Amino acid sequence: MQVSDIYRTLSIVAFLITLGGLSLNCILRPCKECWRHPLKKLVQLFTMLFIEQKLSPAGVFRKLVYLLALLCFVVLAITGFYPTLILGEHISGYLLMIHATFAPVLAICLAILAVMWARNCRFNRNDWPWFQRIVQRITLVKNADEEISCESLIGQKITFWLIIFLALPLILSIVLSMFPYFGTYWQELLLSVHRYTALAFAIIVIVHTYLLIRSKMQQRA
Secondary structure: OOOOOOHHHHHHHHHHHHHHHHHHHHOOOOOOOOOOOHHHHHHHHHHHHOOOOOHHHHHHHHHHHHHHHOOOOOOHHHHHHHHHHOOOOOOOHHHHHHHHHHHHHHHHHHHHHHHHHHOOOOOOOHHOOHHHHHHHHHHHHOOOOOOOOOOOOOOHHHHHHHHHHHHHHHHHHHHHOOOOOOOOHHHHHHHHOOOOOOHHHOOOHHHHHHHHHHHHHHHHH
């Protein structure tokens, strides 16, 4: 069964724009010493997959869940987008079996991460330094007990909550399409919702992963 040309074209363009934008950002705003010590940075990037000894048991569990979620995402992205973008067909056969096997694991991991990262990803006034400066100029009150970080983590927080938000229609659309209560039209509509949500979900996960890696690399510089 052939995939819609509109969805296929949109997916290819969206991925190219995302990867191109992140590459351009990496070139224009490289991490510290990235150009002088590229091999060292590659080693640091690889070591991020390991568990640090300083982590608490909860931290170790959270990182293991995150790595498992990342693995599931990679498998789901390959099995879901390969037949769509390369073959121009809907997922079927062994790819569908693999996709259906890893999907519930990713859903469970996202639920755990949503609970364990919710506190760290809550928004505060330090995420909007420009707004805080405006308030200070209007009220003439300086905030002495809380410094504004030089580089805000607002991008990571926004993408994290978008991932959690998009996970709901992504999961529900495919689950509801399996029930026989919906007719052909509604099943096709639910599948379309699943495909387009999966596209947005994949792009946001890529951006979030890039921002997270960039933040860790700058901390280790």
